[in-house]
Amino acid sequence: MTPTLMGRFQTRILLYIFLALPITACVSLYLDLLEIGRFWDPFVFITAMTVVGLVLDPVYMQIQRFRWDNDWPFAFQFFFTILEFGITVGLMNAGLLDALLVDRIETSTALFHFTLVFIPSFVALLAGVQIFLVHWRFKGGELGRL
Amino acid sequence: MKLELVIYPTDSNSSSNRHTINLEGSGPFTLGRTQSCDVVVPDQAVSRVHAEITIDGEDIVIKDAESANGTRLDGEEITRAVWPSGSIVTIGSYSIEATRKDGEASRTSVKIPPTGGAFPPPQFDSPTVDVGALKGSGLPVEEVDYLALGGGLGSFIWVDHLRVFGVPAANIRAIGVDPEPQAKYERLCLNSQIPRRERLRSNSISTPDNIWGFPGYASRETWVDLKNGKLGGLKYIFQVFGEPAIAESYTPRAGDVFESIEAEAKRIGWSDIWVAGRIVKIRKTTDGRFAVAYRVPAGHARSGPRNKILVGKHLHIAMGYPASRYLDDLQDFKREHPKSDRVINAYEQHDEIYDKLEKNGGIVLIRGRGIVASRILQRLWEARAKNKDIKVLHIMRSRIVEGRKFDLAQRHAEHDIEYQPFNWPKSCWGGSLRVLLEQADPARRAELMQMWGGTTTADRADWDAMITEGKKDGWYRPFFGEVEGIELKDGRIETKLESSQGFKEEVRLDADYIVDCTGLVADLEANPVLRDIISTYKLERNNISGRSPEQRLSGLKVTNDFEVEGMRNQSGRVYVSGVMALNGPYAAVDSFLGLQYAALRSVAGLAAQRAPTLKQLGPFRSASQWIKWCRNETP
Numbered sequence: 001m002t003p004t005l006m007g008r009f010q011t012r013i014l015l016y017i018f019l020a021l022p023i024t025a026c027v028s029l030y031l032d033l034l035e036i037g038r039f040w041d042p043f044v045f046i047t048a049m050t051v052v053g054l055v056l057d058p059v060y061m062q063i064q065r066f067r068w069d070n071d072w073p074f075a076f077q078f079f080f081t082i083l084e085f086g087i088t089v090g091l092m093n094a095g096l097l098d099a100l101l102v103d104r105i106e107t108s109t110a111l112f113h114f115t116l117v118f119i120p121s122f123v124a125l126l127a128g129v130q131i132f133l134v135h136w137r138f139k140g141g142e143l144g145r146l
Numbered sequence: 147m148k149l150e151l152v153i154y155p156t157d158s159n160s161s162s163n164r165h166t167i168n169l170e171g172s173g174p175f176t177l178g179r180t181q182s183c184d185v186v187v188p189d190q191a192v193s194r195v196h197a198e199i200t201i202d203g204e205d206i207v208i209k210d211a212e213s214a215n216g217t218r219l220d221g222e223e224i225t226r227a228v229w230p231s232g233s234i235v236t237i238g239s240y241s242i243e244a245t246r247k248d249g250e251a252s253r254t255s256v257k258i259p260p261t262g263g264a265f266p267p268p269q270f271d272s273p274t275v276d277v278g279a280l281k282g283s284g285l286p287v288e289e290v291d292y293l294a295l296g297g298g299l300g301s302f303i304w305v306d307h308l309r310v311f312g313v314p315a316a317n318i319r320a321i322g323v324d325p326e327p328q329a330k331y332e333r334l335c336l337n338s339q340i341p342r343r344e345r346l347r348s349n350s351i352s353t354p355d356n357i358w359g360f361p362g363y364a365s366r367e368t369w370v371d372l373k374n375g376k377l378g379g380l381k382y383i384f385q386v387f388g389e390p391a392i393a394e395s396y397t398p399r400a401g402d403v404f405e406s407i408e409a410e411a412k413r414i415g416w417s418d419i420w421v422a423g424r425i426v427k428i429r430k431t432t433d434g435r436f437a438v439a440y441r442v443p444a445g446h447a448r449s450g451p452r453n454k455i456l457v458g459k460h461l462h463i464a465m466g467y468p469a470s471r472y473l474d475d476l477q478d479f480k481r482e483h484p485k486s487d488r489v490i491n492a493y494e495q496h497d498e499i500y501d502k503l504e505k506n507g508g509i510v511l512i513r514g515r516g517i518v519a520s521r522i523l524q525r526l527w528e529a530r531a532k533n534k535d536i537k538v539l540h541i542m543r544s545r546i547v548e549g550r551k552f553d554l555a556q557r558h559a560e561h562d563i564e565y566q567p568f569n570w571p572k573s574c575w576g577g578s579l580r581v582l583l584e585q586a587d588p589a590r591r592a593e594l595m596q597m598w599g600g601t602t603t604a605d606r607a608d609w610d611a612m613i614t615e616g617k618k619d620g621w622y623r624p625f626f627g628e629v630e631g632i633e634l635k636d637g638r639i640e641t642k643l644e645s646s647q648g649f650k651e652e653v654r655l656d657a658d659y660i661v662d663c664t665g666l667v668a669d670l671e672a673n674p675v676l677r678d679i680i681s682t683y684k685l686e687r688n689n690i691s692g693r694s695p696e697q698r699l700s701g702l703k704v705t706n707d708f709e710v711e712g713m714r715n716q717s718g719r720v721y722v723s724g725v726m727a728l729n730g731p732y733a734a735v736d737s738f739l740g741l742q743y744a745a746l747r748s749v750a751g752l753a754a755q756r757a758p759t760l761k762q763l764g765p766f767r768s769a770s771q772w773i774k775w776c777r778n779e780t781p
Binding site for chain 1: 351357358359360361365386387388389390391392393549552553554555556557558566567571572573575576577578579580581706743746747750754763765766768769772
């Protein structure tokens, strides 16, 4: 991938809306969180993770500048997404999300949730988005026409 | 009968550049690029056998031999004509004058019009033609909305986009000489020793057969291997995952790419779209369209007319004829020894030298350090498996200790060669460097391309191992310096080199063959059709940059949508792609992905203007078209 900063932001938000949110709703229902009044907790977690990603995006762009190809290998994407998950769990366990959560999510549950969101999102980057958006791959991940 | 021909480059008619050739007999004498011709004209714009001269009684007769770029007599395109004394025949970038040396020269031949009537018709002499008048001329005139000129990969990829964007095949024509769009490209590959089984310097998602870039060639290759029970196929997917940081960049097999193009050509109805023809002239029409005069090659004309006109509303020109160029001193050698087969350009057919080397051994001198040099070195390494008596000398201008720098990054360098997976940094295709270049002014663009381009090769472990082995075993030796001259000595070629290794010294290198690997250039004006529109419509050119240090090698000035604004005719548009847009808003124009980018920009641009039968490709239509592609259904 050869993302631009705006491309990183826009693709992240695109995947958040079209993959992360619906999958999170399914996870929440599957875990019967609605009945115990915690339906929105996974949404808080995945939203927090998206925000962490948005904050890190400019950092990634700085790393890219050191690369001659100015690119972002899929292997990096893979590694840094896992890192974003780790940071979000850390922030949650440090109590930074307490005001928004009914209760903190167990790490194993968060990992289960993350995996379900991460796999289709990663596949979408490799092979999904460009099927719908022909300009996307030439725009460094930005939406709209060239 | 004796005939004297004087040949010189059209743009430099100085006495040192004039060569005289004497011919005896009545012919026919062949003129062309290959050594077997009676008159060898060392120019890529000249066909292998370009024209024929015969002495017919008192007349000298010149006949075009179905050449790619045509033969002109005093500027007028001919198929067969009497060549009067004092008239000049032009083929490629060379001019030729002929004189009878047997007393006939004093006679004045009467110039007869070329056979088959004047073509293109006289209307084409003015910048704008009237379609009604053309129809009245009796020539066959066909009208479509979309017309692609060139018929190679650039045309094909543009047409592929049009088809996916909804244009019916019946509304598109593509004029070219080869029925297969990849024919020309494949010829260049074969010449530079890339047969179908070898890999191209291209990426998985650079898919000329698929506008989405998915599935890429890596996943297709994995799929085929897995279907055959070969788990090793997973490595291609891993390459795409890890490239270029933790895995060597994936490159597709030439054969896979060509077969995919053949399949897509079938799917979009290319055989109905393609028209056999050589383009002769392009003109704006009075009603906001474009008229293209073309000549059908004899083999395709059957008994029908050979001179025809196609009128199109929107034009795409991909005729930036990439030509192999010899280094100056090699070009001089070729001129002095037109019959010698010792100096070869890697992009020209030269398979026989490997046969000879495998049989007799010998010394090969490589000039240039790019991807082609790597590939030729590999071919020589393969030949060494059959004959250990092959040695390779490699001349490069200067040592490279460290790679070029841009912003915070630096290019990798080793063995005095700079490496990058593709011919530009990857993000030139679709990342931040693409945006940076597009937004820059022309002067800054030239600067940026100077920094990012240059001669590089791919960092392939097998190539690296060959150089290391060759240096160790002594069959490969690099030399650095400026070549002072070459000459033929006792059947071998001696190269005098002002070495720059450590201290200055003169080195003499003897070799059996010299292979020029310095690459292709595109001299737009070597093509008479392009030269004509450039001067008729006063088309602007891009600034020069490292890739093309001479103005004549720079592309046409285009908008970010690849439109040539100087050709705009009311609502009619002209777009270009490939080397025709060199040094413009996009760096990697001459790559599969670059051709796709240019095609997408121009077709999307046309869709935004509501061009006829062209629909927007929104997310749902895009996905449904993609499914059609997967099912191999017509778009």
